[in-house]
Amino acid sequence: MNESTQDPSPSNFIRHIIDADIASAKHQQIVTRFPPEPNGYLHIGHAKSICLNFGIAQDYPNAVCHLRFDDTNPGKEKTEYIDAIKQDVQWLGFDWGDKLHHTSDYFEQLYQYAIALVKQDKAYVDSLSADDIRLYRGNLTEPGKDSPFRNRSVEENLDLLEKMKTGEFAEGEHLLRAKIDMAAPNINLRDPAIYRIKHMAHPMTGDSWHIYPMYDFAHCVSDAIEGITHSLCTLEFEDHRPLYDWFLDQLQTPAHPQQIEFSRLNLDYTVMSKRKLHELVEGAYVSGWNDPRLPTLSGMRRRGYTPAAIRDFCSRIGVTKKDNIVEMSVLENSLREDLNVIAPRALAVLDPIKLIIDNYPDEQEEMLSGINHPNDQAMGLRDVPFAKELYIERDDYMEDAPKKFFRFTEGREVRLRFAYYVTCTHVVKDTNGNVTEVHGTYDPDTRGGKSEDGRKVKGTIHWVSAKHAVTAEVRLYDRLFTIADPAAAKEGDYKDSLNPDSVVTLKNCQLEASLAQTSLEQRVQFERQGYFCQDSVDSKPNALVFNRIVSLRDSWAKKG
């Protein structure tokens, strides 16, 4: 197990329940499970569930967490998703050991349990059409009514079920239903479906089955088979708990797990539903499941987010039953806290403009020393080449700048990080009036960026030697949507509020040459800008592409 995942998580109402169950000796060993359906990629909402379930397994003695693919609907599920999900869980830092399961592992047992239900006259084969079943179900205020097939004999039901299984009927022709109560106020109890016919190959079982179990039946039984003690799921399943318990009460299962619901995570300025994520990917609104703007784990991984930061985020947001929309700033804070510690610093100019030091000898070059991390001496020093022609950030020069602007404007002295004090003398403009070059003079006595006379220089800016710099593409990411809660958009489509500037690509960035040596995994801070890493898909040694993971906090930009 990844060492950094070992800090115990803060408690919550679910852990209180578990504590009580241990105290009362209801359980000696806690077993949880993370049960994704392999019909899409995992997102940060799943990370919350993963951290909850695997976190409990880490913190309680002898506890374990199973990874179980809830693969009961071959129409939507793919091996591609299974592989991606495993990778994401591992990347997040969790280990299921030998507890890798699939609901499909239990298809035969599930079928035997269904037969047991039929034999108890607690389930029957219905032959109503899907439309009729809906009609017979009633609605929120009116009770449903019994299907005319509800009183078939056990023998007939057994026979029909067997034939459903062997593929003798067309899809939709018959349906196995639990016999509960068509007038139940909880609609989930109005004879819910247990098995439907699907003539479809399954990623794991191939074409050995023509019927597939429904979630409500398969999930509780699978939990019981695996000896799950606490089955944690999201709030929308609260209404299904009576059903979860009903099945287990009818059947002789090895255990009766406790289902506990908690609220799903919502993050502002993004969407979290699988349906919408699918739509964004398939409609090419983004480049794929791993688009760095998406809240998917693969997108965040590519963007450069660290597993530690995501875990930290999950522990900060807590676990409750309240609907919530967490602000992106919480995630960004977790990220910056981690990145600040692990990322070495470098100088990189994203929007370059020439700075010419007029009094610096034309052909001279010198090597200056830069510190790799101001708060961590162990990261050491590096050489930074200096010469007459440099690049600085275009907005580090301003004409008619206010007093509080600590960067270049005519007559103002600024420190070039690790280098010299430079006083801006004048600029050169093109015919349109755009500044094309900034000129200045340096003070040779300030080498290293300090002066003997104790003269105060408020501003320090980053720079890069023009002749030594490497050119790279840099992608700046911003929130995917322009409104905080796009999913709630009553009028129009949520896609209408997609942020057109969610990615800004800069092609002519000038980076300190050392950055060409970074690995794909390495996160770096570009001083004064933010944290960056190479794009794992597009970056090449001779065509570097960097992603901005998250910007630095900027109290100046806020005021300005």
Next chain:
RNA sequence: UGGGGCGUGGCCAAGUGGUUAAGGCACGGGGUUUUGAUCUCCGCAUCCCAGGUUCGAAUCCUGGCGCCCCAGCCA
């Protein structure tokens, strides 16, 4: 107007009858600083409303109000 949940500061979230109502994020302000970063210090709520019980209530009771979920042969 059936059933199930939820309501503590801008956003999360502790709190389980006696606490100055934790903490984080955000926000505002001070200090340090060769990143307007980091770090650091300070400030920032009487708990949806109304009654009631109690010496004492965010915590108990009653009645309101608000928000979310459920009518897939999806999970």
